[in-house]
Amino acid sequence: MLLCIIACMATSQSNLQAEARAAARAARAAGISQQEIAKFLGASQSQVSRILAGKSTRRSKLFDDVCIYAFDAERRLQRVKKPSATSCQTLIDAMDAIWDGTERHARALAVVIRSLGPLSQTEAPGGRYRNGGSAR
Template sequence: MQNNGKMATSMTPAQMGRFAASHAKNIGITQEEIAQAINVNQSQVSRIFRGQVHRHTDTLGKICKYALLKSVKVTPDDVRNSDTLINALSDVWDGTDQDAQALAGVIRSLQTLRSPSTK
């Protein structure tokens, strides 16, 4: 549910911070990785992870979003079910393994162009 463009939640900011810390630990991402990805100091991430946050801040939101996005895995079925992706590949792929490897390299290189918070 949205309220003035922000997600409504029954969790306090401190609870959200501790939950994000637990989730990050479970999926194997570090405070430093999160800090670099969202362009904040590691100490800010640490403070929020300890629940030392009293209001819903942009940094808290970015931490939660980053941890959530890192836990979402795209499956081969997801790829096969993407008409946009399949149509684009059929437009450019010449059918050879060599071209498939080249296209895969191009696709993977796009990750460096994404904003760090969506990697």
């Protein structure tokens, strides 16, 4: 029985360390500092450092908050990295073909384009978005 408890604790500890290392990689990829995370969460930089170094001995609210902040920051950065619409010749050609040159028509086209936004967030089977883009 004691060996089972020790084995479970060791597995739990290694999972905690793996999650902490993944959060540390996400924070580095997003370019956020331990100090920034600490300030946002109202913690000390040393607490954040211990968590991201995998030195936590148990899961805590702060551990979860640090991981969530790091993973969310990485996701936000990935969304920001998308190319500008002005760099997509296909999109420019389509707009040139249908736009009549008036401000009123430009606003109407903008409404239609924005209404398509939810489609870009819907992933179809095979890692492709319904609009034809690739999932990362």
